[in-house]
Every structure is written in C-alpha cells, then in structure tokens.
Amino acid sequence: MAKIPLPAPRRMLTLRDVSEASGVSEMTVSRVLRNRGDVSGGTRERVLEAARALGYVPNKIAGALASQRVNLVAVIIPSLSNMVFPEVMTGISDTLEDTGLQPVVGVTNYSPEREESVLYEMLSWRPSGVIIAGLEHTPAARAMLQNAGIPIVEIMDIDGTPVDAAVGISHRRAGRQMAEAIIAAGYRRIGFLGTMMPHDHRARKRLAGFEEALAEAGLALEDREFYSGGSALLKGREMTEAMLARSPDLDFLYYSNDMIGAGGLLSCLSKGIAVPGRLGLAGFNGVELLDGLPCRLATMDACRLDIGQIAAEIIAGKRAHQGLGEVVELMPKLQPGDTIRG
Amino acid sequence: MAKIPLPAPRRMLTLRDVSEASGVSEMTVSRVLRNRGDVSGGTRERVLEAARALGYVPNKIAGALASQRVNLVAVIIPSLSNMVFPEVMTGISDTLEDTGLQPVVGVTNYSPEREESVLYEMLSWRPSGVIIAGLEHTPAARAMLQNAGIPIVEIMDIDGTPVDAAVGISHRRAGRQMAEAIIAAGYRRIGFLGTMMPHDHRARKRLAGFEEALAEAGLALEDREFYSGGSALLKGREMTEAMLARSPDLDFLYYSNDMIGAGGLLSCLSKGIAVPGRLGLAGFNGVELLDGLPCRLATMDACRLDIGQIAAEIIAGKRAHQGLGEVVELMPKLQPGDTIRG
DNA sequence: ATGAAAGCGCTAACAC
DNA sequence: GTGTTAGCGCTTTCAT
Numbered sequence: 001m002a003k004i005p006l007p008a009p010r011r012m013l014t015l016r017d018v019s020e021a022s023g024v025s026e027m028t029v030s031r032v033l034r035n036r037g038d039v040s041g042g043t044r045e046r047v048l049e050a051a052r053a054l055g056y057v058p059n060k061i062a063g064a065l066a067s068q069r070v071n072l073v074a075v076i077i078p079s080l081s082n083m084v085f086p087e088v089m090t091g092i093s094d095t096l097e098d099t100g101l102q103p104v105v106g107v108t109n110y111s112p113e114r115e116e117s118v119l120y121e122m123l124s125w126r127p128s129g130v131i132i133a134g135l136e137h138t139p140a141a142r143a144m145l146q147n148a149g150i151p152i153v154e155i156m157d158i159d160g161t162p163v164d165a166a167v168g169i170s171h172r173r174a175g176r177q178m179a180e181a182i183i184a185a186g187y188r189r190i191g192f193l194g195t196m197m198p199h200d201h202r203a204r205k206r207l208a209g210f211e212e213a214l215a216e217a218g219l220a221l222e223d224r225e226f227y228s229g230g231s232a233l234l235k236g237r238e239m240t241e242a243m244l245a246r247s248p249d250l251d252f253l254y255y256s257n258d259m260i261g262a263g264g265l266l267s268c269l270s271k272g273i274a275v276p277g278r279l280g281l282a283g284f285n286g287v288e289l290l291d292g293l294p295c296r297l298a299t300m301d302a303c304r305l306d307i308g309q310i311a312a313e314i315i316a317g318k319r320a321h322q323g324l325g326e327v328v329e330l331m332p333k334l335q336p337g338d339t340i341r342g
Numbered sequence: 343m344a345k346i347p348l349p350a351p352r353r354m355l356t357l358r359d360v361s362e363a364s365g366v367s368e369m370t371v372s373r374v375l376r377n378r379g380d381v382s383g384g385t386r387e388r389v390l391e392a393a394r395a396l397g398y399v400p401n402k403i404a405g406a407l408a409s410q411r412v413n414l415v416a417v418i419i420p421s422l423s424n425m426v427f428p429e430v431m432t433g434i435s436d437t438l439e440d441t442g443l444q445p446v447v448g449v450t451n452y453s454p455e456r457e458e459s460v461l462y463e464m465l466s467w468r469p470s471g472v473i474i475a476g477l478e479h480t481p482a483a484r485a486m487l488q489n490a491g492i493p494i495v496e497i498m499d500i501d502g503t504p505v506d507a508a509v510g511i512s513h514r515r516a517g518r519q520m521a522e523a524i525i526a527a528g529y530r531r532i533g534f535l536g537t538m539m540p541h542d543h544r545a546r547k548r549l550a551g552f553e554e555a556l557a558e559a560g561l562a563l564e565d566r567e568f569y570s571g572g573s574a575l576l577k578g579r580e581m582t583e584a585m586l587a588r589s590p591d592l593d594f595l596y597y598s599n600d601m602i603g604a605g606g607l608l609s610c611l612s613k614g615i616a617v618p619g620r621l622g623l624a625g626f627n628g629v630e631l632l633d634g635l636p637c638r639l640a641t642m643d644a645c646r647l648d649i650g651q652i653a654a655e656i657i658a659g660k661r662a663h664q665g666l667g668e669v670v671e672l673m674p675k676l677q678p679g680d681t682i683r684g
Numbered sequence: 685a686t687g688a689a690a691g692c693g694c695t696a697a698c699a700c
Numbered sequence: 701g702t703g704t705t706a707g708c709g710c711t712t713t714c715a716t
Contacts, residue, residue, distance in 0.1 A: 012468065012491060014693060025703050030695065038701055055489050060466040061406045062693030065708045069695095070403070080431060086422040093449070102463060105447050107435070121444060124402040126354065147397050149354060233634025263634045269611075270636040292575025292605045294612045356709060367687050372711065380685055404709030407692050411711095 013056045022050035033058060064126070073315050074122035075103045076132040078110045078200075083259070083287050084304055085133075088155065091308020092131065099316040101128060110199040116141045123148055129315035135160035136201050153311040156302075157202050158329050165326040167310045171202045174300055174332055175209025178254065178282055181298070183217050185340045187252035187280050190214065192221050193239045193264065194256030196228040203256045206284060210254060223247040227260070236263020244273075251279060258283035258290055261297045269294060276339040286335060296337030303330040355398045364392035375400060406468070415657050416464035417445045418474040420452045420542075425601070425629050426646055427475075430497065433650020434473065441658040443470060452541045458483045465490055471657035477502035478543050495653040498644075499544050500671050507668040509652045513544045516642055516674055517551025520596065520624055523640070525559050527682045529594035529622050532556065534563050535581045535606065536598030538570040545598045548626060552596060565589040569602070578605020586615070593621060600625035600632055603639045611636060618681040628677060638679030645672040 018033075019026040024043055031037045032047040039047075050056075064070045075092060077085045092103050104127070106118035116138045122130070123144055129151040135158075137145070145152045145163045152164035159172050182190065192210070195203055214220055225243050227235040236259065244250065255261035261283030268275050275281055275295055283290075286301035310328055313319040360375075361368040366385050373379045374389040381389075392398075406412045417434060419427045434445050446469070448460035458480045464472070465486055471493040477500075479487070487494045487505045494506035501514050524532065534552070537545055556562055567585050569577040578601065586592065597603035603625025610617050617623055617637055625632075628643035652670055655661040 016693085026693090027695080027704080028702055031702090034695090036695095040701060043701080055485055057462060057465045057486065057490075059468060059693055061403055061412070061468055062708090063695070064403045065407050065710085066693075066695040068708065080422060080428040081425075083423075089422060089449075107431075120399060123399045126401060126403055143397055144399065148399075231630040231633045233631050235634075237634050266608075266634065266636055288573040289575050291573045292577075292579055292608065294608055358709085368710085369688080370686060373686090376711090378711095382685060385685085401709055404692095405711070407694085408709075408711040410692065 012059070013054055014059070015056075017054060018047065018051045018056050021054060022046045070126045070128055071101050072125060072127040073101050073103050073312070074106065074119075074125075074127040074130045074132075076106045076108060076115060076118055076122070076130065078108050078133055080105075080107055083289070084285055084302065087304040088308040091305040092312045093308075095309045095312035095318075096316060099312075099318070101312075101316055103131075103312075110197055112136070112138050112141070112199060116144075119144055129153070131155055131311045131315065133157075134201055135162060135166065136199075151315050153314050155307050155311050157205070158327050159205050162325065162327060164324055165314050165328070167307050167314070167328040167330070169303055169307075169330050169332045170209075171205035172209035172212075174284070174302075175206035175211075176213040177209075177334055178206075178284075178298070178300060179210045179213035179217075181334055181336065181340055182252055182254070182280065182282065183213070183219065185280065188219065189222050189247075189250045190219065190252045190254060191223040191225070191243050191247060191250045192254050192256075193225045193227075193236070193243065193260060196226040200256075206256065222250060232257065232259035233263040233266070236260030237267040238263075240264035240267045241271075244279075253279065253281050255281070255283045255297075258285045258287045258297070258299055261299070262290060262293055265293060265295060265297055280339040282337075282339065286332075290337075296335075296339065298337040298340045299335050300332045301335060303332055306330055354401070355396055356401070357398075359396060360389065360393045360398050363396055364388045412468045412470055413443050414467060414469040415443050415445050415654070416448065416461075416467075416469040416472045416474075418448045418450060418457060418460055418464070418472065420450050420475055422447075422449055425631070426627055426644065429646040430650040433647040434654045435650075437651045437654035437660075438658060441660070443654075443658055445473075445654075452539055454478070454480050454483070454541060458486075461486055471495070473497055473653045473657065475499075476543055477504060477508065478541075493657050493659075495656050497649050497653050499547070500669050501547050504667065504669060506666055507656050507670070509649050509656070509670040509672070511645055511649075511672050511674045512551075513547035514551035514554075516626070516644075517548035517553075518555040519674075519676055520548075520626075520640070520642060521552045521555035521559075523676055523678070523682055524594055524596070524622065524624065525555070525561065527622065530561065531564050531589075531592045532561065532594045532596060533565040533567070533585050533589060533592045534596050534598075535567045535569075535578070535585065535602060538568040542598075548598065564592060574599065574601035575605040575608070578602030579609040580605075582606035582609045583613075586621075595621065595623050597623070597625040597639075600627045600629045600639070600641055603641070604632060604635055607635060607637060607639055622681040624679075624681065628674075632679075638677075638681065640679040640682045641677050642674045643677060645674055648672055 015026045015029050018029045029047050032039050032044050108115040119141050131153045133156050135154050154162045154166045156168040158166050158168045225239045282298035284300050286299050357368045360371045371389050374381050374386050450457040461483050473495045475498050477496050496504045496508045498510040500508050500510045501512050567581045624640035628641050
C-alpha cells in the first residue's frame with residue numbers, strides 16, 4: 001500500500017507532534033512559535049519548517065489557560081443592520097490591528113436580557129476587555145462588568161454613569177442642538193418620526209433633548225409617529241405621508257435616524273413637496289448613504305469611527321486610562337445639508 | 343473594620359470558591375452548573391445560590407480544554423457593511439440559537455491573505471465548525487480547512503469545488519438568467535456597472551454568466567464602468583451619469599449590486615429619464631432598501647436568510663450531512679420590478 | 685448522589 | 701540557548 005504524503009489527521013496536532021518532528025523540546029517549539037526568548041537561528045528554522053509541513057495550528061485554549069492571557073476583546077452591540085455599528089467596528093478593528101488583540105462581536109438586538117446573556121457568555125472566555133454599547137444594563141450585567149477585573153468601555157452615549165470608562169456623545173445635547181438650529185432657521189411647526197423601540201435609549205435621549213429645547217423656545221411638537229421593524233426607508237416614506245396627510249401645516253420633520261429621513265425625503269420629492277422650501281427635514285447619524293440622495297437632509301455625525309478608535313485605545317492601554325469614571329465626550333458636528341438655511 | 347458585603351474580587355472566581363461557599367465538592371458544583379448527572383434538589387439549590395451570590399462566571403477556557411468541546415462556530419465573511427452579510431448572520435444566529443452553539447464572526451475585507459490569517463486565528467480556538475463565504479481560498483487556507491477535522495460549509499456560491507459542503511446559488515446562472523430576461527423584454531443596447539474588486543468572485547461570475555447569455559443571443563455589452571470604495575449609492579449615481587453621457591443610446595443598465603443600482607435609479611429620476619420607458623435597470627441582491635424607492639429596479643434575491651439557515655443546520659448536525667462534497671444549490675427568484683416588462 | 689484522581693495542551697519559572 | 705517541572709481550572713472516569 002502506497003504511503004499517502006500528508007493524510008488529514010484525525011486528531012488535531014499538538015506541540016508534541018512538532019517537537020518530535022523537529023527533534024526539539026516542546027518548550028523550545030513553543031518559544032519559536034511565539035517569538036519569545038532566545039532561540040538559535042538553526043533550531044528556529046527547523047521548528048518552523050516542521051510546523052508548516054505538518055500544518056500545525058496552535059491550541060489557544062490551552063495557551064490561554066496556561067498563560068492566563070486571552071487576546072480577545074468582547075464587543076457588544078445592539079445590531080449589525082443599523083449601518084452605525086459596522087463603522088464603529090471598523091474603528092475598533094483598525095486600532096486593535098497592531099496590538100495583538102482581536103475583537104469578538106456579540107449582538108443583542110436591543111434586548112437587555114439578551115445583552116446579559118451575551119455578556120455572560122463572552123466573559124466566560126475571559127477576554128482582555130469589554131466594549132459595550134450604551135450605559136443602560138440590567139443590574140446583573142452591571143455587576144458582571146464591575147467584577148470582571150478588566151477594562152470596560154461603554155460607548156456611543158455619555159448621558160449616565162459608566163461602570164468604568166465611557167466614550168461617546170451626549171444624545172440629549174445632540175437633540176437640543178438640532179432643535180436650536182431648526183428654530184434658528186425659522187421653522188415653527190415641527191413633527192417627529194422615530195422608532196418605537198423602548199430600549200433604544202439613545203434615540204429616546206435625543207428626543208428628550210429636542211423637546212426640551214423646543215419648550216425653552218415656547219414650542220412643542222405638533223405631531224409624532226413611531227414605527228418598528230421593516231425596511232427603514234419604506235417606513236420613512238409611509239410615516240411621512242401619513243403624517244403630512246394628518247398634519248398638513250407642518251414645516252419641519254425631525255427623524256430619529258437618517259434612513260427613515262431618507263425615505264421621507266424621497267417621498268417628498270416624488271410628491272413634489274419642495275425641500276427645503278415648503279418643508280425642512282433632519283435625521284441623525286451622518287450616514288454615507290445620504291451623499292447619494294438628490295438633496296441633503298440635515299443630520300448630525302455621531303463620531304462613530306472616533307468612538308471605536310478611542311474605545312479600542314483605552315482597552316489596548318494606548319491611552320492613559322484615568323481609572324474609574326473616565327468619560328470621553330466627543331462633539332458631533334451638525335451638518336445643515338440643504339434643508340437648514342442659515 | 344466593618345466587613346464589606348461583596349467586594350469586587352481581584353482575581354476571577356473559580357469552581358473552588360463556589361465549592362467552599364456551598365460546602366459541596368467542586369465536582370458536584372460543576373454538575374449543577376452544567377445540568378449534568380443526578381444532583382439532589384437540596385444541594386442543587388445551595389450551589390446555585392452560592393454561585394449567584396458570589397457572581398461566579400464559569401471559565402470556558404478551562405472547560406473547553408478539559409472536555410475537548412467548544413461551542414463556537416467560526417463564521418468568516420468579507421464585509422459587514424455590505425447589507426448582505428448581516429442577513430446571512432441572522433439566518434445563522436437564529437438556527438444556532440437552540441443548539442448551544444455560538445457564532446463568532448471574522449471579517450476579511452475581501453482580502454485572501456486576511457482571510458487566511460482570520461481563519462488561522464479562529465481555528466486556533468478549536469471551533470465546532472466553520473462557515474466561510476466563497477469557494478476561493480489560498481492554498482494554505484484550503485489546507486487548514488481540510489485538516490481541521492470539523493464540518494466546513496462554504497456559503498453564497500456553488501460554482502466551484504467545495505472543501506466539504508457548500509450552500510449557495512450559482513452566480514453564473516444568476517447572471518445568465520438576468521440577461522435572458524432582459525433580452526426577452528426587448529432590450530438590446532446594454533451597459534454594465536460594477537465593482538472593481540478583483541476578489542469579489544461572485545460579482546465576477548455573475549458578469550461572466552451575463553455576457554455568455556448575451557453572446558448566445560448575438561449581443562455584447564456596449565459599455566462598462568467600474569468603481570471601488572466610497573458610498574455605493576453616490577457611485578451608482580456618478581457612474582450612471584458618466585455612462586449615459588458617453589453612451590446615450592443604451593437602453594438598459596445592469597448593475598453588480600442593488601445599492602449602485604439604486605443610485606442609478608435616483609439619478610435617472612432626477613434627470614427626468616423615464617424608467618422603464620426610456621431605460622431599464624437591474625441590480626442584484628434583493629435588498630430591503632429597494633422597497634423604499636419610488637420605482638422598482640429588477641433584481642434577484644440571493645437567498646441570504648436560507649443560506650445562513652441551511653449552513654447552520656449542517657454545522658449543528660440537524661441536517662443529514664452527506665459527507666464530503668455535499669452541495670445545496672438554492673434557486674434565486676428574479677424580481678422583475680417595474681423595469682422589466684413582460 | 686457524591687467524591688477523588690488524572691489529565692486536557694500549553695506556558696511560567698526556574699534549572700542547566 | 702535549551703530542557704524540566706509544575707500547574708492553569710475545569711471535566712472525564714471511576715470509585716463509593
């Protein structure tokens with residue numbers, strides 16, 4: 001029977017296999033594979049050659065247990081389909097790139113219970129740090145974060161008390177600013193369109209800030225409409241049409257995100273409603289998609305890339321971690337688009 | 343000195359801590375925490391109470407090493423910002439939900455080298471299975487997949503030879519079908535607009551199939567334009583305007599994805615070019631976003647949810663795995679939208 | 685129903 | 701520069 005050169009192994013290879021194949025102790029093999037300590041050029045070559053020929057893949061589980069070190073960073077976010085979070089992820093990945101740390105993503109679908117269980121699951125792998133969206137967590141989740149003994153960075157939002165560090169913007173202030181700009185531009189009859197999600201705390205805070213600023217100017221929202229699920233663009237279109245049918249006197253629509261805002265914009269364009277002449281529109285997030293639209297709605301950049309980057313720097317220890325309670329507040333830029341004049 | 347009730351521990355808790363707190367052996371604690379074997383109701387209660395009070399989080403690293411079992415499934419995809427992959431992820435997560443398996447995502451940015459290193463990194467955690475996009479990998483990556491000794495499912499595409507199992511559609515056939523529908527609808531002067539990415543094999547195969555079918559009808563693409571990077575919607579708009587300026591006689595534009603197609607559609611609408619009267623448009627993917635547009639371009643559903651679901655079922659062993667070479671071909675539906683008549 | 689012993693595959697710490 | 705020893709925190713297996 002002819003000898004098959006490299007049969008697929010039935011069990012995974014271990015350091016011992018590489019050790020035997022190269023005639024060097026397991027310890028030295030381990031050192032070569034991790035670039036640790038002094039190893040002579042000759043043995044180095046032989047070990048690497050043997051490992052490559054065998055197709056050895058190190059077992060990080062054993063390595064992590066022995067070294068008490070795990071190069072993983074848990075990243076916990078509400079959703080992947082939101083357009084917002086992929087960009088935060090980019091900031092995190094890019095920054096972690098040359099630190100040897102690896103992000104691992106968990107998704108909660110805006111459910112606190114799911115967040116708790118995802119967090120538990122991730123902590124059980126003993127990551128080197130946690131980056132988690134928002135400041136609102138179940139008491140159990142907060143306790144886990146507090147007791148984890150690793151750096152924790154809560155991102156996106158800073159309106160609240162962080163467990164450890166926080167990096168983000170004030171959504172309350174963002175809402176206020178938008179309201180102030182809208183009022184300054186002369187709009188008075190304002191409607192709001194947003195998500196129904198009870199656990200989207202950041203959208204909630206923006207709306208609260210928005211209404212505060214309206215109230216200070218002696219104004220109030222004239223109408224509001226909420227949605228959940230479905231294509232955001234389509235919902236934006238439908239809600240806008242419904243609201244304008246009900247409240248034809250409105251002169252401005254404030255959307256809780258750019259996608260529904262874009263739907264509203266398309267609806268206005270196809271109905272021949274002049275934007276911004278007849279109606280002003282504003283969203284939130286500063287998503288790239290808006291660049292492709294025939295007219296710019298006002299929006300606000302949420303500093304997503306920066307947030308990911310700074311959070312990762314804190315975890316990686318590249319940034320002097322001020323200890324508990326460090327809050328990094330970023331200042332979102334209001335982008336007036338074509339719809340806010342002045 | 344007053345006793346502080348539950349000080350944040352400086353080291354992570356172990357089974358031993360729970361064992362001591364509950365007065366039960368480590369082994370029994372382990373059994374309770376995993377719901378294994380017979381444990382009397384009383385001890386069970388005491389153990390759970392102790393674990394909860396201490397805030398014990400099991401160490402999966404040690405558990406995995408001891409049991410040689412890891413409940414992780416590696417999922418390797420090219421991009422998160424593509425709109426396509428979040429949906430595949432949904433299919434995977436939902437199906438894995440009640441199996442005890444957990445997806446872990448790695449992103450390659452369409453780079454074969456990055457794919458290789460992400461794969462290596464993930465395999466070193468000894469996952470229970472791998473779901474990976476595409477059939478094209480570096481030789482080293484293929485070797486790793488072959489030797490991993492776990493189920494491997496290559497997804498999205500079936501035009502090629504899988505390492506183990508494959509679930510997806512034939513992009514070549516999808517391109518053909520779209521060309522045939524376009525020709526049947528009477529269009530003759532056809533332009534193509536797509537990505538430049540050399541490693542987007544699926545877009546490449548669709549175009550190849552498309553051109554094949556054109557050739558069989560005695561036709562050829564009259565013009566083509568490629569882009570890379572930037573906002574897809576905006577690029578779609580720009581490329582469309584550039585192409586129509588250069589080749590004003592075209593009566594159909596085939597886009598390699600729906601986002602640039604949507605940009606093209608918006609461009610036509612704002613320029614007053616009648617769709618589909620003057621010009622037909624088609625994209626690919628069947629993204630939800632299209633529902634919000636004022637007019638439907640033709641597209642083709644890529645069966646993303648099904649792909650994720652079936653791949654996960656194979657990994658979870660819910661579906662009789664036919665052994666090496668199993669290929670599950672899904673049949674995408676052509677959605678004529680408003681632009682393909684008849 | 686519960687416990688004791690052995691060991692998963694690696695690395696820290698120390699010898700040589 | 702290289703090898704030896706002793707665990708890392710669990711689970712498996714076997715004994716009681």
